[in-house]
Amino acid sequence: MSIADRSAPKALVVHSDLGTLAGIQDALSRGGCEIVAARDLPTALMAATHHFFHVVVISSRVTEEGDGWPLAGVMHLIFPQAYIAVIAPDKNVCSLQAAINHGATHVFETKTAPSEIAGAILKKFPTPSKRLQ
Amino acid sequence: MPSKPAMLIVDDESNVARTLKMVFEREGFEVETAFSCADALKLLDKKPPLDVLITDLNMEREDIGLEVARAAQQLKKRPVIVICTGYANPNNAQEALDLRVDYLATKPADLNELLAALRRLLALRAAQRGAAQ
Numbered sequence: 001m002s003i004a005d006r007s008a009p010k011a012l013v014v015h016s017d018l019g020t021l022a023g024i025q026d027a028l029s030r031g032g033c034e035i036v037a038a039r040d041l042p043t044a045l046m047a048a049t050h051h052f053f054h055v056v057v058i059s060s061r062v063t064e065e066g067d068g069w070p071l072a073g074v075m076h077l078i079f080p081q082a083y084i085a086v087i088a089p090d091k092n093v094c095s096l097q098a099a100i101n102h103g104a105t106h107v108f109e110t111k112t113a114p115s116e117i118a119g120a121i122l123k124k125f126p127t128p129s130k131r132l133q
Numbered sequence: 134m135p136s137k138p139a140m141l142i143v144d145d146e147s148n149v150a151r152t153l154k155m156v157f158e159r160e161g162f163e164v165e166t167a168f169s170c171a172d173a174l175k176l177l178d179k180k181p182p183l184d185v186l187i188t189d190l191n192m193e194r195e196d197i198g199l200e201v202a203r204a205a206q207q208l209k210k211r212p213v214i215v216i217c218t219g220y221a222n223p224n225n226a227q228e229a230l231d232l233r234v235d236y237l238a239t240k241p242a243d244l245n246e247l248l249a250a251l252r253r254l255l256a257l258r259a260a261q262r263g264a265a266q
Contacts, residue, residue: 077257080257080261091223091227092223093221093222093223093226096223096226096227096229096230096237097221097226097237097239099230100226100229100230100234100235100236100237101236101237101250104230105230105233106230107230
């Protein structure tokens, strides 16, 4: 089933920084996504057992350096068709390699504004609010 | 008994290709080698479905391995696609990510890590095919 067939894409946003988390959450919600937010790994894993996600946005550093990558890998195993974005300090070879090897779809740099991240994700998904325009 | 997974190794350094062939044959793969992008593209057309493609990036010209990956991506039965290179940079790594390459290994590759990744990716592929049937 294509994403266009679904009513509202469901997104999991995992970030330890409350401001960034809220920013992405707000922007995706305004775009018509249903959001589940998590600030740590256990909450993120618990969310994955309760929901079906079409989009997952993860900081490469949730509680410690680099722990977002294996979480991205786990999310890719659970939701193989999901769009998985990782927010990393730099978009260098190491980050891009980690993204490929963990099944992520996209890497955003930490400096990218939450609205820009949400905008790039929403472009991939015709959410209900966008379809009405 | 299940048949051996079919692998194509593409590398213009024949010593590298032959060494990898020896290693992966010992691990139970049926391995074919090609020493250029042109030869690899011919083999992709002719051969029965491949399970794994491992390609170098720089052969006839820089980053031409991405063309092999792109061609493999379009096969009816898409193999697990691995790029193995000593010349990864942010541009070709981004392109590999956009192509949804399954694994990016940098030379000298850790063969145990690569083998573990291949087994995981093949098992995942088999599970997805099983679920789709």
